[in-house]
Amino acid sequence: MSEPFRIASLSEIEVGGAPASARWSPVRMHFDISAFGVNAWTAREDGQAVIGEHTEDSGHEELYFVASGHATFTVAGDEIDAPTGTFVFVRDPKAKRKADAKAAGTTVIALGGTPGKAFEPMGWEQSARALRHWATGDFEEAVAELSALKDQHPEEPGLVYNLACAESRSGQTDEALAHLREAVELNDDFRELAEKDEDFDPIREDPRFASAVAGQAGAGRPGP
Amino acid sequence: MSAYEVAHLDELDRFRIDEQGLVWRPVRRRFGIRAFGTNAYTAEKAGDRVVEEHREAQNGHEELYFVVSGRATFTLEDEEHDVPAGTFVFCRPGTKRGAIAAEDGTTVFAMGARAGMPHEISGWEGIFVAFGYLRNGDEERGREAIEAAIAERPNEWQGYFNAACFESLTGHKDAAIAHLNRAIELNPEAREAARKDEDFDPIRDDPEFPA
Numbered sequence: 001m002s003e004p005f006r007i008a009s010l011s012e013i014e015v016g017g018a019p020a021s022a023r024w025s026p027v028r029m030h031f032d033i034s035a036f037g038v039n040a041w042t043a044r045e046d047g048q049a050v051i052g053e054h055t056e057d058s059g060h061e062e063l064y065f066v067a068s069g070h071a072t073f074t075v076a077g078d079e080i081d082a083p084t085g086t087f088v089f090v091r092d093p094k095a096k097r098k099a100d101a102k103a104a105g106t107t108v109i110a111l112g113g114t115p116g117k118a119f120e121p122m123g124w125e126q127s128a129r130a131l132r133h134w135a136t137g138d139f140e141e142a143v144a145e146l147s148a149l150k151d152q153h154p155e156e157p158g159l160v161y162n163l164a165c166a167e168s169r170s171g172q173t174d175e176a177l178a179h180l181r182e183a184v185e186l187n188d189d190f191r192e193l194a195e196k197d198e199d200f201d202p203i204r205e206d207p208r209f210a211s212a213v214a215g216q217a218g219a220g221r222p223g224p
Numbered sequence: 225m226s227a228y229e230v231a232h233l234d235e236l237d238r239f240r241i242d243e244q245g246l247v248w249r250p251v252r253r254r255f256g257i258r259a260f261g262t263n264a265y266t267a268e269k270a271g272d273r274v275v276e277e278h279r280e281a282q283n284g285h286e287e288l289y290f291v292v293s294g295r296a297t298f299t300l301e302d303e304e305h306d307v308p309a310g311t312f313v314f315c316r317p318g319t320k321r322g323a324i325a326a327e328d329g330t331t332v333f334a335m336g337a338r339a340g341m342p343h344e345i346s347g348w349e350g351i352f353v354a355f356g357y358l359r360n361g362d363e364e365r366g367r368e369a370i371e372a373a374i375a376e377r378p379n380e381w382q383g384y385f386n387a388a389c390f391e392s393l394t395g396h397k398d399a400a401i402a403h404l405n406r407a408i409e410l411n412p413e414a415r416e417a418a419r420k421d422e423d424f425d426p427i428r429d430d431p432e433f434p435a
Contacts, residue, residue, distance in 0.1 A: 034286065035336070107310075
């Protein structure tokens, strides 16, 4: 029987990640919540993305709450000023949304679920846990963890993308290109992200990178 | 329907729902969220209630509370816990929980749903709105809210029972008795509940009072 209650502050739930990205608090996983999705992100510096640009392929309705600081949301192309205490509810899963922190320390809590369906935890959360290895530079361990997760969630786009990032960082160029192509095929949003993502700097000059990002067949395979 | 909506905490409705200072700020209802339940509660002064004492035993909700501002003293299974702003409290269904503000202006953000089931909007929301309007001095909107709550669940006794309470408290004896009769017809337990409920004191001695 699980314990009847648990208490934790935001800072106790944080998982180390890439220094260039906001601190992630995997709230749902921390408490082992199974009825709805909930996570929080805290900006380390001014201007940092607290909610990366995405759509909800899961079909989730998402409610964002600015718990501290000040954020600027962009939803369906509209810019929204969101000081502490602001709720932003995105009803349409297809609406593109993102949020940038105006100040370091800005925290956004995100809640999600699909109307009419029982909640199911998503593979990306587990894959995002492997981001703690970015802080220590142990990319081989990240590859091992993410590869094992990919066996359980073979078509989770975020997981495949993170695996490609870790492989790129650890010098596994062929694998990185293959998984990057796969991630872009699963979710087109990763095309733009990969163009700017420093994780791919080690393989960006590879002649096969452009076709991998374009999601074309043949990328990532050894050349003739 | 628009793709998104924005509202600040300060713009949410305020419904006082007990005599201990608990003020309900409907979030799910404001946005028409269907996938999970979510609300905020504020306490103006230290010592006011900020989470109602309850167990979530009937609806089986897992509930997560986040102290947005101020500080709250949570009582969880009879243990007291000091919970400052920036802290989460997670309760599994059946856990006895409640909280009192330890500072003026304490706000708690609550989220909940039942594991393994599509979310169903809680029936208590419509009833809380009705009595919230009544406490805010707007009897007419309160009555509209309670009629809407009955229309949403026409075969459940609770809506009629609460409508009977509402009409008793507002001096409409005949309407109160008609609603209470309907509640008893749907569930005879309503009779016993009515005997214990102080809301019926104004009409209890009426010969037609059915409990």
